[in-house]
Amino acid sequence: MEGHTFIGAKLFEDADTALDRMSYDVALHHHERWDGGGSGYPGRVDINSCEIGAPLPVAPHMKGEEIPLAARIVAVADVFDALSHKRCYKEAWNIDDAFAEIQQNAGKHFDPSIVMAFMQVKDRICAIMLAYPDDAD
Numbered sequence: 001m002e003g004h005t006f007i008g009a010k011l012f013e014d015a016d017t018a019l020d021r022m023s024y025d026v027a028l029h030h031h032e033r034w035d036g037g038g039s040g041y042p043g044r045v046d047i048n049s050c051e052i053g054a055p056l057p058v059a060p061h062m063k064g065e066e067i068p069l070a071a072r073i074v075a076v077a078d079v080f081d082a083l084s085h086k087r088c089y090k091e092a093w094n095i096d097d098a099f100a101e102i103q104q105n106a107g108k109h110f111d112p113s114i115v116m117a118f119m120q121v122k123d124r125i126c127a128i129m130l131a132y133p134d135d136a137d
Contacts, residue, residue, distance in 0.1 A: 002041050005031060006050045025068035030075050035108050036063025072111040076102060076118050085134055095126065
């Protein structure tokens, strides 16, 4: 499962635009933790030392502002989306519980300033979710 970060980054490995470089950073680092905690991945890994299908090499964790800004933003959005929507392995969380989980992890999993910005647009996020509900399936 953790290999998806490496596979995504490989798509943008030969980045020649700022958008490609940002996409590389997001793909590779959106599962890092703000506090550098052990569940973050893949760390400061050299993707040239990775092989598809093989376990990721152990690398020192990234933390704080070492994590690219775009990856810190996507980390919040990714977890919120996973919590607030049904998956084949779980039911969707109540939206208030999903927002509370994001807030509780500010300074741990997430950049506190990103969480603050996220909470400032809570009403917009809720409006979007109401306008585009999950399919009944």
